[in-house]
Amino acid sequence: MIEFPYPISFDGRVGVLASMHQKETVMAPILLTEVGLQLQVASLNTDQFGTFTREIDRPGTQLEAARLKAKAAIDLTGHSLALASEGTFSPHPLLPYLACNRELVILIDAEHGLELVGETVSTQTNFRHQLVFDLNTALEFAQKAGFPDHGLVVMSDADRIQSETIVKGIHQEAELIEIVKRTLEQFGQAWLETDMRAMHNPTRMQVIGDATRDLVRKLKQRCPQCRYPGFDVVERQGGLPCEWCGSPTDLTLQAIYGCQYCGFQRSLLYPDGKTAADPAQCALCNP
Structure with a gap:
């Protein structure tokens, strides 16, 4: 060992x-x-x-x-x-x-x-984005995006990224209205997207x-052989049989667990707790 x-x-x-x-x-x-x-x-x-x-x-x-x-x-x-x-x-x-x-x-x-x-x-x-040409559409987008709890980003164009035209972390309606109006006046359009930074x-x-x-x-999850952390799935093998016809499907039949330190491996049948596949996932029963 x-x-x-x-x-x-x-x-x-x-x-x-x-x-x-x-x-x-x-x-x-x-x-x-x-x-x-x-x-x-x-x-x-x-x-x-x-x-x-x-x-x-x-x-x-x-x-x-x-x-x-x-x-x-x-x-x-x-x-x-x-x-x-x-x-x-x-x-x-x-x-x-x-x-x-x-x-x-x-x-x-x-x-x-x-x-x-x-x-x-x-x-x-709430990931989403939209090009708008008027303030009302921008406010509708904000409502669907979970504003004001979720922050928004406003910029002039989605393709020509210019840092000086990007405003991030918008959470106040008055600020959103002001920035969208200014962007519309300057560029005739405004690109809105959800701020996906974690804090926003x-x-x-x-x-x-x-x-x-x-x-x-x-x-x-420690390796049974050397006790090294991270003993986890390194490979999933398909072949779970169809519940109706018994033919192998692409769903996982067994998983191979491995250790990145000593290389020890162990296989586990039915790792997802299913011994048969839904016929909807079978190429023969649901061609």
Whole structure:
């Protein structure tokens, strides 16, 4: 049996969070209560890794951007443990008429060579945008977007991003009216979108909390062989039989769990708690 040289504990350790958008308000209580990890916010300008309003492009994929943030927090502070989150918004992969929010929360523990990622995908999002040509349409958009609890962004054009014409974090109706009127007078149109930064979007903040809980789940799952954290699914294999005809479907029949330290793997049948697939998911019964 290969065992990690000493037990890994997060109780009492300090992790630095790469965030300038108050994500610690939802992440810190979860991490402290569940694993005893204390969060400190790193004084890091995370906008350098991309902005939702597109003045700065995100470097690489969603995961790569989150990883860059966490590593930058380690370099800046000298701490060995860092966390960061990164969100994306897009049509749902299975329900394209619905917008979805995919959140990643990454933990990098340089002392133990550990990288874990919590993840969640939610259709609970107010993500939307609209080009308007009059104030009434702008106010209708605001109402549908959950304003004023959720902040708004106003700019002149969605394609030609000019930072001097972008106003973010709008929460007051009088301010919204003033900015929309000014933009309409100057450009004849106004592009409105929801402000997706966590501190201006309580719905997104809840999803970040869910991704943090998924990270905690993985931290608590220890490898049966070496006790290293993060013993989790590395592969899903299809073949769950149809309830009617018994033919294999694309749904998961078994999941393979693996350890990133010692390489130990274990398979689990019916990981989703289903021993048969709905016939609606069968290519033979529902061609």
